[in-house]
Amino acid sequence: MDIQAATMHAQAAPPTTGLGRAADRFDRVIGGVVEAAAALLVLIEMVILAAGVTARYVFHAPLVWSDELASILFLWLSMLGTVVALRRGEHMRMTGLVSRVGPGTRALLEALAITASIAFLLLIIPHAIEYAEEESFIVTPALEITNAWRAAAIPIGMGLMLLAAGARLLRFNQLKPVLLAVGITVALVLLFWLAGPALKPLGKLNLIIFFVGVVALNVFSGVPIAFSFALATFGYLACTTTTPLIVMVGRLDEGMSHLILLAVPLFIFLGALIEMTGMAKAMIQFLASLLGHVRGGLSYVLVGAMYLVSGISGSKIADMAAIAPVLFPEMKKRGAKPGDLVALLAATGAQTETIPPSIVLITIGSVTGVSIAALFTGGMLPAVVLGLALCIVVWWRYRGEDLSHVVRQSKREIAKLALIALPAVALPFVIRAAVVEGVATATEVSTIGIVYSIVAGLVIYRQFDWRRLPKMLIDTASLTGAIIFIVGCATAMAWGLTQSGFSQDLARAMASVPGGTWGFLAISIVAFIILGSVLEGIPAIVLFGPLLFPIAKQVGVHEVHYAMVVVFAMGIGLFAPPFGVGYYGACAISKVNPDEGLKYIGGYMLALFLGLIVVAAVPWFSTGFLKF
Structure with missing residues:
Protein backbone atom coordinates (compact mmCIF):
# COMPACT_ATOMS: atom_id res chain seq x y z
CA MET A 1 0.00 0.00 0.00
CA HIS A 258 -9.40 -2.97 14.04
CA LEU A 259 -6.79 -4.14 16.53
CA ILE A 260 -4.71 -5.65 13.72
CA LEU A 261 -4.17 -2.15 12.29
CA LEU A 262 -2.01 -1.35 15.32
CA ALA A 263 0.77 -2.98 13.31
CA VAL A 264 0.66 -0.18 10.73
CA PRO A 265 2.53 2.59 12.63
CA LEU A 266 4.98 0.08 14.08
CA PHE A 267 6.00 -1.31 10.69
CA ILE A 268 6.22 2.19 9.24
CA PHE A 269 8.61 3.20 12.02
CA LEU A 270 10.53 -0.06 11.63
CA GLY A 271 11.12 0.69 7.95
CA ALA A 272 12.50 4.12 8.83
CA LEU A 273 14.80 2.52 11.42
CA ILE A 274 16.16 0.02 8.88
CA GLU A 275 17.15 2.87 6.57
CA MET A 276 18.51 5.10 9.35
CA THR A 277 20.66 2.41 10.99
CA GLY A 278 22.35 1.43 7.71
CA MET A 279 20.81 -2.05 7.63
CA ALA A 280 19.32 -1.49 4.16
CA LYS A 281 22.70 -0.30 2.86
CA ALA A 282 24.45 -3.37 4.29
CA MET A 283 22.00 -5.71 2.54
CA ILE A 284 22.45 -3.99 -0.81
CA GLN A 285 26.26 -3.93 -0.62
CA PHE A 286 26.31 -7.67 0.04
CA LEU A 287 23.99 -8.44 -2.86
CA ALA A 288 26.05 -6.19 -5.14
CA SER A 289 29.23 -8.08 -4.24
CA LEU A 290 27.57 -11.33 -5.31
CA LEU A 291 26.11 -10.17 -8.62
CA GLY A 292 27.90 -6.96 -9.50
CA HIS A 293 30.16 -8.66 -12.06
CA VAL A 294 27.25 -10.26 -13.97
CA ARG A 295 25.65 -8.52 -16.97
CA GLY A 296 22.71 -6.62 -15.55
CA GLY A 297 23.89 -7.71 -12.12
CA LEU A 298 22.95 -4.55 -10.27
CA SER A 299 19.47 -4.70 -11.80
CA TYR A 300 19.14 -8.19 -10.32
CA VAL A 301 20.35 -6.71 -7.03
CA LEU A 302 17.61 -4.08 -7.26
CA VAL A 303 14.98 -6.80 -7.70
CA GLY A 304 16.42 -8.84 -4.81
CA ALA A 305 16.86 -5.85 -2.50
CA MET A 306 13.25 -4.75 -2.99
CA TYR A 307 12.18 -8.32 -2.23
CA LEU A 308 14.09 -8.25 1.06
CA VAL A 309 13.03 -4.86 2.40
CA SER A 310 9.59 -4.59 0.82
CA GLY A 311 6.56 -4.31 3.04
CA ILE A 312 8.44 -3.61 6.26
CA SER A 313 7.97 0.16 6.13
CA GLY A 314 4.34 0.10 5.01
CA SER A 315 5.23 2.46 2.18
CA LYS A 316 6.61 1.55 -1.22
CA ILE A 317 7.98 5.09 -1.39
CA ALA A 318 10.02 4.39 1.74
CA ASP A 319 11.20 1.04 0.35
CA MET A 320 12.37 2.64 -2.88
CA ALA A 321 13.95 5.56 -1.03
CA ALA A 322 16.07 3.12 1.00
CA ILE A 323 17.40 1.35 -2.08
CA ALA A 324 17.66 3.78 -4.99
CA PRO A 325 20.28 6.16 -3.50
CA VAL A 326 22.58 3.23 -2.74
CA LEU A 327 22.36 1.45 -6.10
CA PHE A 328 21.66 4.06 -8.75
CA PRO A 329 24.98 5.96 -8.75
CA GLU A 330 26.97 2.78 -9.47
CA MET A 331 24.41 1.59 -12.04
CA LYS A 332 24.70 4.92 -13.88
CA LYS A 333 28.50 4.62 -13.87
CA ARG A 334 28.08 1.32 -15.70
CA GLY A 335 26.07 2.99 -18.43
CA ALA A 336 22.52 2.22 -17.32
CA LYS A 337 19.96 4.68 -18.66
CA PRO A 338 18.17 6.70 -15.96
CA GLY A 339 14.85 5.95 -17.66
CA ASP A 340 15.49 2.20 -17.45
CA LEU A 341 16.46 2.47 -13.79
CA VAL A 342 13.30 4.30 -12.76
CA ALA A 343 11.18 1.93 -14.86
CA LEU A 344 12.66 -1.11 -13.12
CA LEU A 345 12.34 0.55 -9.70
CA ALA A 346 8.63 1.17 -10.33
CA ALA A 347 8.17 -2.39 -11.60
CA THR A 348 9.78 -3.87 -8.48
CA GLY A 349 7.37 -1.78 -6.43
CA ALA A 350 4.49 -3.64 -8.10
CA GLN A 351 6.28 -7.00 -7.97
CA THR A 352 6.76 -6.91 -4.20
CA GLU A 353 3.25 -5.86 -3.15
CA THR A 354 2.59 -9.28 -1.58
CA ILE A 355 5.84 -9.53 0.38
CA PRO A 356 5.03 -9.73 4.10
CA PRO A 357 4.66 -7.90 6.35
CA SER A 358 2.72 -5.96 3.71
CA ILE A 359 0.31 -3.34 5.06
CA VAL A 360 -2.04 -4.22 2.19
CA LEU A 361 -2.09 -7.87 3.32
CA ILE A 362 -2.72 -6.80 6.91
CA THR A 363 -5.60 -4.65 5.67
CA ILE A 364 -7.05 -7.55 3.69
CA GLY A 365 -6.94 -9.69 6.82
CA SER A 366 -8.62 -7.00 8.90
CA VAL A 367 -11.54 -6.36 6.51
CA THR A 368 -12.14 -9.87 5.13
CA GLY A 369 -11.25 -12.17 8.04
CA VAL A 370 -8.63 -14.06 6.03
CA SER A 371 -5.79 -15.38 8.20
CA ILE A 372 -2.87 -12.95 8.10
CA ALA A 373 -0.45 -15.81 8.73
CA ALA A 374 -1.87 -17.55 5.65
CA LEU A 375 -1.57 -14.35 3.61
CA PHE A 376 2.03 -13.88 4.73
CA THR A 377 2.82 -17.48 3.78
CA GLY A 378 1.08 -17.20 0.44
CA GLY A 379 2.71 -13.92 -0.56
CA MET A 380 6.34 -15.02 -0.78
CA LEU A 381 6.36 -17.35 -3.80
CA PRO A 382 4.09 -15.33 -6.15
CA ALA A 383 6.49 -12.39 -5.76
CA VAL A 384 9.33 -14.70 -6.82
CA VAL A 385 7.38 -15.59 -9.99
CA LEU A 386 6.96 -11.93 -10.92
CA GLY A 387 10.57 -11.24 -9.94
CA LEU A 388 11.77 -13.93 -12.35
CA ALA A 389 9.64 -12.36 -15.08
CA LEU A 390 11.40 -9.03 -14.47
CA CYS A 391 14.79 -10.75 -14.46
CA ILE A 392 14.09 -12.17 -17.93
CA VAL A 393 13.57 -8.63 -19.23
CA VAL A 394 16.77 -7.50 -17.44
CA TRP A 395 18.73 -10.38 -19.01
CA TRP A 396 17.49 -9.48 -22.48
CA ARG A 397 18.22 -5.76 -22.14
CA TYR A 398 21.67 -6.14 -20.60
CA ARG A 399 22.89 -9.18 -22.52
CA GLY A 400 25.50 -6.99 -24.30
CA GLU A 401 26.62 -4.91 -21.31
CA ASP A 402 30.34 -4.11 -21.20
CA LEU A 403 31.79 -5.24 -17.86
CA SER A 404 35.47 -4.98 -18.71
CA HIS A 405 35.94 -2.17 -16.20
CA VAL A 406 34.09 -3.92 -13.37
CA VAL A 407 36.22 -5.46 -10.62
CA ARG A 408 34.94 -8.80 -9.35
CA GLN A 409 34.88 -9.02 -5.58
CA SER A 410 37.09 -11.65 -3.96
CA LYS A 411 35.55 -14.46 -1.97
CA ARG A 412 37.11 -12.98 1.14
CA GLU A 413 35.49 -9.59 0.51
CA ILE A 414 32.14 -11.23 -0.22
CA ALA A 415 32.39 -13.21 3.02
CA LYS A 416 33.20 -10.01 4.93
CA LEU A 417 30.21 -8.18 3.45
CA ALA A 418 28.02 -11.22 4.12
CA LEU A 419 29.02 -11.18 7.77
CA ILE A 420 28.26 -7.47 8.03
CA ALA A 421 24.92 -7.88 6.27
CA LEU A 422 23.82 -11.00 8.15
CA PRO A 423 21.91 -9.21 10.95
CA ALA A 424 20.16 -7.01 8.39
CA VAL A 425 19.34 -9.87 6.00
CA ALA A 426 18.03 -11.99 8.88
CA LEU A 427 15.52 -9.41 10.13
CA PRO A 428 12.91 -9.69 7.33
CA PHE A 429 12.97 -13.47 7.57
CA VAL A 430 12.71 -13.43 11.37
CA ILE A 431 9.70 -11.13 11.17
CA ARG A 432 7.94 -13.20 8.55
CA ALA A 433 8.73 -16.53 10.19
CA ALA A 434 7.47 -15.34 13.59
CA VAL A 435 4.08 -14.36 12.15
CA VAL A 436 3.72 -17.34 9.82
CA GLU A 437 4.64 -19.86 12.53
CA GLY A 438 2.22 -18.26 14.98
CA VAL A 439 4.95 -17.32 17.45
CA ALA A 440 3.70 -13.74 17.58
CA THR A 441 1.05 -11.57 15.96
CA ALA A 442 1.89 -9.00 13.29
CA THR A 443 1.64 -6.28 15.94
CA GLU A 444 3.82 -8.09 18.45
CA VAL A 445 6.51 -9.01 15.94
CA SER A 446 6.77 -5.41 14.77
CA THR A 447 7.77 -4.37 18.29
CA ILE A 448 10.34 -7.16 18.33
CA GLY A 449 11.68 -5.89 15.00
CA ILE A 450 11.95 -2.34 16.33
CA VAL A 451 13.95 -3.46 19.38
CA TYR A 452 16.12 -5.66 17.13
CA SER A 453 16.83 -2.75 14.76
CA ILE A 454 17.68 -0.34 17.57
CA VAL A 455 20.14 -2.83 19.11
CA ALA A 456 21.65 -3.60 15.69
CA GLY A 457 22.03 0.09 14.89
CA LEU A 458 23.65 0.92 18.24
CA VAL A 459 25.83 -2.16 18.78
CA ILE A 460 26.55 -3.72 15.37
CA TYR A 461 26.37 -0.96 12.76
CA ARG A 462 27.07 1.92 15.16
CA GLN A 463 24.87 4.16 13.06
CA PHE A 464 22.04 5.71 15.00
CA ASP A 465 21.18 9.37 14.56
CA TRP A 466 19.14 10.33 17.62
CA ARG A 467 18.39 13.72 16.07
CA ARG A 468 16.33 12.05 13.33
CA LEU A 469 14.00 10.30 15.78
CA PRO A 470 11.50 13.18 16.25
CA LYS A 471 11.06 13.57 12.50
CA MET A 472 10.71 9.80 12.09
CA LEU A 473 8.01 9.69 14.75
CA ILE A 474 6.10 12.58 13.16
CA ASP A 475 6.42 11.02 9.69
CA THR A 476 5.13 7.75 11.12
CA ALA A 477 2.13 9.50 12.66
CA SER A 478 1.35 11.35 9.42
CA LEU A 479 1.50 8.25 7.23
CA THR A 480 -0.49 6.27 9.81
CA GLY A 481 -3.19 8.93 9.89
CA ALA A 482 -3.41 9.07 6.10
CA ILE A 483 -3.73 5.28 5.86
CA ILE A 484 -6.12 4.70 8.76
CA PHE A 485 -8.45 7.59 7.94
CA ILE A 486 -8.94 6.33 4.41
CA VAL A 487 -9.61 2.85 5.83
CA GLY A 488 -12.30 4.36 8.07
CA CYS A 489 -13.93 6.38 5.27
CA ALA A 490 -13.82 3.43 2.87
CA THR A 491 -15.35 1.20 5.56
CA ALA A 492 -18.26 3.64 5.95
CA MET A 493 -18.68 3.74 2.17
CA ALA A 494 -18.58 -0.04 1.89
CA TRP A 495 -21.24 -0.27 4.61
CA GLY A 496 -23.45 2.14 2.66
CA LEU A 497 -23.00 0.05 -0.48
CA THR A 498 -23.81 -3.15 1.40
CA GLN A 499 -26.95 -1.74 3.01
CA SER A 500 -28.19 -0.61 -0.39
CA GLY A 501 -28.22 -4.19 -1.66
CA PHE A 502 -25.30 -3.52 -4.00
CA SER A 503 -23.34 -6.48 -2.68
CA GLN A 504 -26.12 -8.90 -3.59
CA ASP A 505 -26.41 -7.37 -7.06
CA LEU A 506 -22.65 -7.56 -7.51
CA ALA A 507 -22.61 -11.16 -6.31
CA ARG A 508 -25.26 -12.13 -8.86
CA ALA A 509 -23.47 -10.28 -11.66
CA MET A 510 -20.05 -11.76 -10.86
CA ALA A 511 -21.50 -15.24 -10.38
CA SER A 512 -23.09 -15.05 -13.83
CA VAL A 513 -19.81 -14.18 -15.58
CA PRO A 514 -19.06 -16.70 -18.35
CA GLY A 515 -16.15 -18.97 -17.61
CA GLY A 516 -16.84 -19.58 -13.93
CA THR A 517 -13.69 -19.38 -11.84
CA TRP A 518 -11.47 -18.24 -14.70
CA GLY A 519 -13.95 -15.64 -15.90
CA PHE A 520 -14.24 -14.25 -12.38
CA LEU A 521 -10.45 -14.05 -12.03
CA ALA A 522 -10.09 -12.38 -15.44
CA ILE A 523 -12.65 -9.70 -14.62
CA SER A 524 -11.10 -9.19 -11.18
CA ILE A 525 -7.65 -8.64 -12.74
CA VAL A 526 -8.95 -6.01 -15.15
CA ALA A 527 -11.06 -4.32 -12.46
CA PHE A 528 -8.28 -4.13 -9.87
CA ILE A 529 -5.70 -2.87 -12.38
CA ILE A 530 -8.08 0.02 -13.03
CA LEU A 531 -8.83 0.47 -9.32
CA GLY A 532 -5.12 0.39 -8.51
CA SER A 533 -4.41 3.23 -10.92
CA VAL A 534 -7.16 5.39 -9.40
CA LEU A 535 -7.56 4.45 -5.74
CA GLU A 536 -4.33 2.63 -4.79
CA GLY A 537 -4.33 -0.57 -2.76
CA ILE A 538 -5.73 0.11 0.70
CA PRO A 539 -8.89 2.06 -0.22
CA ALA A 540 -9.72 -0.34 -3.05
CA ILE A 541 -9.32 -3.36 -0.76
CA VAL A 542 -11.35 -1.85 2.09
CA LEU A 543 -14.09 -0.81 -0.32
CA PHE A 544 -14.36 -3.95 -2.44
CA GLY A 545 -12.66 -6.68 -0.39
CA PRO A 546 -15.66 -7.45 1.88
CA LEU A 547 -17.88 -7.64 -1.23
CA LEU A 548 -15.69 -9.69 -3.58
CA PHE A 549 -13.87 -12.16 -1.32
CA PRO A 550 -17.07 -14.04 -0.39
CA ILE A 551 -17.96 -14.19 -4.11
CA ALA A 552 -14.51 -15.57 -4.92
CA LYS A 553 -15.07 -18.31 -2.36
CA GLN A 554 -18.48 -19.11 -3.89
CA VAL A 555 -17.01 -19.59 -7.37
CA GLY A 556 -14.22 -21.81 -6.07
CA VAL A 557 -11.25 -19.42 -5.75
CA HIS A 558 -9.15 -19.89 -2.62
CA GLU A 559 -9.21 -16.64 -0.62
CA VAL A 560 -5.41 -16.50 -0.29
CA HIS A 561 -5.00 -17.13 -4.02
CA TYR A 562 -7.55 -14.42 -4.77
CA ALA A 563 -5.75 -12.00 -2.44
CA MET A 564 -2.48 -12.50 -4.34
CA VAL A 565 -4.16 -11.97 -7.70
CA VAL A 566 -5.95 -8.74 -6.76
CA VAL A 567 -2.95 -7.28 -4.89
CA PHE A 568 -0.69 -7.83 -7.91
CA ALA A 569 -3.33 -6.42 -10.24
CA MET A 570 -3.61 -3.30 -8.08
CA GLY A 571 0.18 -3.05 -7.96
CA ILE A 572 0.40 -3.03 -11.75
CA GLY A 573 -2.24 -0.29 -11.89
CA LEU A 574 -0.47 1.70 -9.19
CA PHE A 575 2.94 1.70 -10.90
CA ALA A 576 1.93 1.79 -14.56
CA PRO A 577 1.91 5.20 -16.26
CA PRO A 578 0.19 7.40 -17.23
CA PHE A 579 -2.22 7.18 -14.25
CA GLY A 580 -0.31 5.14 -11.69
CA VAL A 581 0.89 7.49 -8.98
CA GLY A 582 3.49 4.98 -7.79
CA TYR A 583 5.42 5.49 -11.02
CA TYR A 584 5.70 9.21 -10.36
CA GLY A 585 6.80 8.49 -6.80
CA ALA A 586 9.62 6.33 -8.19
CA CYS A 587 10.57 9.16 -10.55
CA ALA A 588 10.63 11.67 -7.69
CA ILE A 589 12.89 9.45 -5.58
CA SER A 590 15.19 8.74 -8.54
CA LYS A 591 15.18 12.41 -9.63
CA VAL A 592 14.40 11.29 -13.16
CA ASN A 593 11.95 12.98 -15.51
CA PRO A 594 8.88 10.70 -15.89
CA ASP A 595 9.10 10.98 -19.67
CA GLU A 596 12.50 9.21 -19.65
CA GLY A 597 11.05 6.03 -18.17
CA LEU A 598 8.06 5.68 -20.49
CA LYS A 599 9.88 3.90 -23.31
CA TYR A 600 11.40 1.37 -20.89
CA ILE A 601 8.58 0.56 -18.51
CA GLY A 602 6.35 -1.14 -21.10
CA GLY A 603 8.53 -4.26 -21.19
CA TYR A 604 8.61 -4.55 -17.41
CA MET A 605 4.85 -4.06 -17.08
CA LEU A 606 4.23 -6.69 -19.76
CA ALA A 607 6.47 -9.08 -17.83
CA LEU A 608 4.55 -8.35 -14.63
CA PHE A 609 1.22 -8.90 -16.36
CA LEU A 610 2.37 -12.25 -17.80
CA GLY A 611 3.69 -13.20 -14.37
CA LEU A 612 0.31 -12.31 -12.88
CA ILE A 613 -1.41 -14.54 -15.44
CA VAL A 614 0.87 -17.41 -14.36
CA VAL A 615 0.10 -16.78 -10.67
CA ALA A 616 -3.63 -16.62 -11.41
CA ALA A 617 -3.53 -19.81 -13.53
CA VAL A 618 -1.49 -21.81 -11.00
CA PRO A 619 -3.06 -21.47 -7.52
CA TRP A 620 -0.29 -23.62 -6.05
CA PHE A 621 2.09 -20.63 -6.10
CA SER A 622 -0.20 -18.93 -3.57
CA THR A 623 -1.51 -21.91 -1.60
CA GLY A 624 1.11 -24.64 -2.00
CA PHE A 625 2.80 -24.01 1.32
CA LEU A 626 -0.31 -23.39 3.40
CA LYS A 627 -0.63 -27.04 4.33
CA PHE A 628 2.84 -27.22 5.81
Missing part, protein backbone atom coordinates in the same frame (compact mmCIF):
# COMPACT_ATOMS: atom_id res chain seq x y z
CA ASP A 2 1.57 3.61 -1.00
CA ILE A 3 0.80 7.37 -0.17
CA GLN A 4 1.35 9.92 -2.93
CA ALA A 5 2.41 13.06 -1.11
CA ALA A 6 0.59 15.65 -3.19
CA THR A 7 0.83 19.14 -1.79
CA MET A 8 -2.27 21.12 -0.96
CA HIS A 9 -0.40 24.40 -1.05
CA ALA A 10 -1.87 26.79 -3.59
CA GLN A 11 1.42 28.58 -4.04
CA ALA A 12 5.00 28.00 -3.00
CA ALA A 13 5.32 31.61 -1.86
CA PRO A 14 4.58 32.49 1.79
CA PRO A 15 1.34 34.37 2.49
CA THR A 16 1.55 38.10 1.85
CA THR A 17 -1.68 39.35 3.42
CA GLY A 18 -2.01 40.16 7.11
CA LEU A 19 -4.74 37.58 7.51
CA GLY A 20 -2.63 35.00 5.71
CA ARG A 21 0.39 35.63 7.91
CA ALA A 22 -1.78 35.40 11.04
CA ALA A 23 -3.26 32.11 9.79
CA ASP A 24 0.25 30.86 9.05
CA ARG A 25 1.43 31.63 12.60
CA PHE A 26 -1.69 30.03 14.08
CA ASP A 27 -1.21 26.94 11.92
CA ARG A 28 2.41 26.58 12.96
CA VAL A 29 1.55 26.80 16.67
CA ILE A 30 -1.38 24.38 16.51
CA GLY A 31 0.49 22.14 14.08
CA GLY A 32 3.54 21.99 16.33
CA VAL A 33 1.42 20.93 19.31
CA VAL A 34 -0.44 18.29 17.27
CA GLU A 35 2.78 16.92 15.75
CA ALA A 36 4.40 16.67 19.18
CA ALA A 37 1.34 14.89 20.62
CA ALA A 38 1.13 12.50 17.66
CA ALA A 39 4.85 11.68 17.86
CA LEU A 40 4.52 11.07 21.60
CA LEU A 41 1.58 8.73 20.98
CA VAL A 42 3.65 6.70 18.51
CA LEU A 43 6.35 6.36 21.15
CA ILE A 44 3.84 5.45 23.89
CA GLU A 45 2.21 2.85 21.64
CA MET A 46 5.57 1.18 21.09
CA VAL A 47 6.33 1.17 24.81
CA ILE A 48 2.90 -0.28 25.74
CA LEU A 49 3.03 -3.00 23.11
CA ALA A 50 6.65 -3.84 23.93
CA ALA A 51 5.68 -4.12 27.61
CA GLY A 52 2.80 -6.40 26.65
CA VAL A 53 5.07 -8.64 24.57
CA THR A 54 7.69 -8.77 27.33
CA ALA A 55 5.11 -9.61 29.99
CA ARG A 56 3.54 -12.33 27.83
CA TYR A 57 6.65 -14.07 26.49
CA VAL A 58 9.30 -13.36 29.13
CA PHE A 59 7.36 -13.31 32.41
CA HIS A 60 4.35 -15.37 31.21
CA ALA A 61 2.05 -12.85 32.91
CA PRO A 62 0.03 -11.04 30.22
CA LEU A 63 -1.02 -7.47 30.89
CA VAL A 64 -4.77 -7.70 30.37
CA TRP A 65 -5.10 -3.95 29.96
CA SER A 66 -2.29 -3.38 27.45
CA ASP A 67 -4.22 -4.14 24.26
CA GLU A 68 -7.18 -2.09 25.43
CA LEU A 69 -5.07 0.95 26.28
CA ALA A 70 -3.14 0.59 23.02
CA SER A 71 -6.44 0.48 21.12
CA ILE A 72 -7.71 3.65 22.83
CA LEU A 73 -4.49 5.53 22.12
CA PHE A 74 -4.39 4.18 18.56
CA LEU A 75 -7.62 5.98 17.65
CA TRP A 76 -6.15 9.21 19.03
CA LEU A 77 -2.92 8.58 17.11
CA SER A 78 -4.88 7.95 13.90
CA MET A 79 -6.96 11.13 14.23
CA LEU A 80 -4.01 13.35 15.20
CA GLY A 81 -1.97 11.74 12.42
CA THR A 82 -4.76 12.63 10.02
CA VAL A 83 -4.46 16.26 11.13
CA VAL A 84 -0.69 16.17 10.54
CA ALA A 85 -1.18 14.60 7.11
CA LEU A 86 -3.74 17.27 6.19
CA ARG A 87 -1.39 20.09 7.23
CA ARG A 88 1.51 18.55 5.29
CA GLY A 89 -0.52 17.69 2.19
CA GLU A 90 0.14 13.96 2.59
CA HIS A 91 -3.37 12.63 2.14
CA MET A 92 -3.74 10.38 -0.89
CA ARG A 93 -4.91 12.34 -3.92
CA MET A 94 -5.15 11.83 -7.65
CA THR A 95 -3.28 14.80 -9.10
CA GLY A 96 -3.17 13.81 -12.78
CA LEU A 97 -5.67 16.52 -13.77
CA VAL A 98 -4.44 19.12 -11.27
CA SER A 99 -0.86 18.90 -12.55
CA ARG A 100 -1.86 19.32 -16.19
CA VAL A 101 -3.99 22.48 -16.07
CA GLY A 102 -2.98 26.12 -16.10
CA PRO A 103 -1.99 28.06 -12.97
CA GLY A 104 -5.40 29.70 -12.54
CA THR A 105 -7.33 26.45 -12.80
CA ARG A 106 -4.79 24.69 -10.61
CA ALA A 107 -5.26 27.29 -7.86
CA LEU A 108 -9.04 26.82 -8.09
CA LEU A 109 -8.75 23.03 -7.86
CA GLU A 110 -6.36 23.28 -4.91
CA ALA A 111 -8.82 25.58 -3.15
CA LEU A 112 -11.70 23.21 -3.97
CA ALA A 113 -9.75 20.33 -2.44
CA ILE A 114 -9.65 22.27 0.82
CA THR A 115 -13.23 23.61 0.75
CA ALA A 116 -14.63 20.15 -0.03
CA SER A 117 -12.78 18.75 2.99
CA ILE A 118 -14.06 21.61 5.14
CA ALA A 119 -17.62 20.97 3.94
CA PHE A 120 -17.48 17.34 5.06
CA LEU A 121 -15.98 18.24 8.43
CA LEU A 122 -18.63 20.88 9.10
CA LEU A 123 -21.39 18.43 8.18
CA ILE A 124 -20.11 15.48 10.21
CA ILE A 125 -18.77 17.11 13.41
CA PRO A 126 -22.20 17.48 15.12
CA HIS A 127 -22.84 13.76 14.58
CA ALA A 128 -19.31 12.90 15.77
CA ILE A 129 -19.99 14.81 19.01
CA GLU A 130 -23.29 12.97 19.40
CA TYR A 131 -21.49 9.66 18.84
CA ALA A 132 -18.92 10.43 21.54
CA GLU A 133 -21.74 11.32 23.95
CA GLU A 134 -23.48 8.01 23.21
CA GLU A 135 -20.25 6.10 23.85
CA SER A 136 -20.01 7.61 27.33
CA PHE A 137 -22.55 5.04 28.53
CA ILE A 138 -20.20 2.17 27.62
CA VAL A 139 -17.53 1.05 30.08
CA THR A 140 -14.37 -0.65 28.82
CA PRO A 141 -13.89 -4.19 30.16
CA ALA A 142 -10.27 -4.06 31.34
CA LEU A 143 -9.64 -0.46 32.36
CA GLU A 144 -13.27 0.09 33.43
CA ILE A 145 -13.39 3.65 32.12
CA THR A 146 -16.00 5.29 29.93
CA ASN A 147 -15.52 4.67 26.21
CA ALA A 148 -15.98 8.40 25.65
CA TRP A 149 -12.25 8.76 26.36
CA ARG A 150 -11.61 6.84 23.14
CA ALA A 151 -14.53 8.08 21.04
CA ALA A 152 -13.74 11.73 21.80
CA ALA A 153 -10.74 11.40 19.51
CA ILE A 154 -13.07 11.53 16.49
CA PRO A 155 -14.76 14.94 17.06
CA ILE A 156 -11.58 16.47 18.47
CA GLY A 157 -9.50 15.21 15.55
CA MET A 158 -12.09 16.49 13.09
CA GLY A 159 -12.17 19.86 14.84
CA LEU A 160 -8.39 20.13 14.55
CA MET A 161 -8.59 19.13 10.88
CA LEU A 162 -11.13 21.89 10.37
CA LEU A 163 -8.74 24.42 11.92
CA ALA A 164 -5.83 23.15 9.81
CA ALA A 165 -7.88 23.25 6.59
CA GLY A 166 -9.24 26.71 7.42
CA ALA A 167 -5.76 28.05 8.09
CA ARG A 168 -4.53 26.61 4.80
CA LEU A 169 -7.37 28.28 2.95
CA LEU A 170 -6.60 31.64 4.56
CA ARG A 171 -2.96 31.34 3.47
CA PHE A 172 -3.89 31.61 -0.21
CA ASN A 173 -2.41 34.77 -1.69
CA GLN A 174 -5.15 34.87 -4.33
CA LEU A 175 -8.62 35.73 -3.10
CA LYS A 176 -10.48 34.95 -6.33
CA PRO A 177 -9.95 31.14 -6.42
CA VAL A 178 -10.80 30.89 -2.72
CA LEU A 179 -14.10 32.75 -3.08
CA LEU A 180 -14.94 30.80 -6.22
CA ALA A 181 -14.15 27.48 -4.50
CA VAL A 182 -16.27 28.41 -1.48
CA GLY A 183 -19.13 29.42 -3.76
CA ILE A 184 -18.96 26.21 -5.80
CA THR A 185 -18.81 24.04 -2.66
CA VAL A 186 -21.73 25.78 -0.94
CA ALA A 187 -23.78 25.65 -4.16
CA LEU A 188 -23.18 21.92 -4.62
CA VAL A 189 -24.05 21.11 -0.99
CA LEU A 190 -27.28 23.12 -1.23
CA LEU A 191 -28.10 21.56 -4.60
CA PHE A 192 -27.89 18.03 -3.25
CA TRP A 193 -29.75 18.98 -0.08
CA LEU A 194 -32.64 20.51 -2.01
CA ALA A 195 -32.64 17.62 -4.49
CA GLY A 196 -33.15 15.07 -1.68
CA PRO A 197 -36.90 14.57 -2.25
CA ALA A 198 -36.28 14.02 -5.95
CA LEU A 199 -33.38 11.64 -5.37
CA LYS A 200 -35.09 9.25 -2.93
CA PRO A 201 -37.48 7.70 -5.52
CA LEU A 202 -34.53 6.90 -7.82
CA GLY A 203 -33.58 3.87 -5.70
CA LYS A 204 -30.35 2.17 -6.71
CA LEU A 205 -29.66 4.77 -9.40
CA ASN A 206 -28.44 6.87 -6.46
CA LEU A 207 -25.50 4.47 -6.14
CA ILE A 208 -24.32 5.65 -9.56
CA ILE A 209 -24.95 9.29 -8.71
CA PHE A 210 -23.07 9.26 -5.41
CA PHE A 211 -20.59 6.37 -5.43
CA VAL A 212 -19.57 6.86 -9.06
CA GLY A 213 -20.46 10.44 -9.98
CA VAL A 214 -19.67 12.26 -6.72
CA VAL A 215 -16.59 10.15 -5.99
CA ALA A 216 -15.22 10.57 -9.52
CA LEU A 217 -15.89 14.33 -9.52
CA ASN A 218 -14.03 14.74 -6.23
CA VAL A 219 -11.18 12.35 -7.00
CA PHE A 220 -10.39 13.84 -10.42
CA SER A 221 -10.65 17.36 -8.97
CA GLY A 222 -7.84 16.53 -6.54
CA VAL A 223 -9.92 16.19 -3.37
CA PRO A 224 -8.17 13.70 -1.03
CA ILE A 225 -9.60 10.25 -1.66
CA ALA A 226 -10.64 9.76 1.98
CA PHE A 227 -12.74 12.93 1.87
CA SER A 228 -14.10 11.96 -1.56
CA PHE A 229 -15.39 8.69 -0.09
CA ALA A 230 -16.71 10.45 2.99
CA LEU A 231 -18.59 13.13 1.06
CA ALA A 232 -20.23 10.56 -1.23
CA THR A 233 -21.26 8.38 1.73
CA PHE A 234 -22.60 11.30 3.75
CA GLY A 235 -24.50 12.65 0.76
CA TYR A 236 -26.00 9.25 -0.05
CA LEU A 237 -27.15 8.61 3.52
CA ALA A 238 -28.39 12.17 4.14
CA CYS A 239 -30.20 12.75 0.84
CA THR A 240 -31.58 9.34 -0.08
CA THR A 241 -32.10 7.37 3.15
CA THR A 242 -33.51 7.84 6.64
CA THR A 243 -30.39 6.40 8.28
CA PRO A 244 -29.25 8.47 11.31
CA LEU A 245 -25.91 9.99 10.36
CA ILE A 246 -24.45 9.00 13.71
CA VAL A 247 -24.30 5.53 12.13
CA MET A 248 -21.75 6.78 9.62
CA VAL A 249 -19.51 7.94 12.46
CA GLY A 250 -19.87 4.49 14.02
CA ARG A 251 -18.78 2.81 10.80
CA LEU A 252 -15.87 5.24 10.52
CA ASP A 253 -14.85 4.32 14.06
CA GLU A 254 -15.24 0.62 13.31
CA GLY A 255 -12.98 0.84 10.28
CA MET A 256 -10.27 2.68 12.18
CA SER A 257 -10.40 0.49 15.29
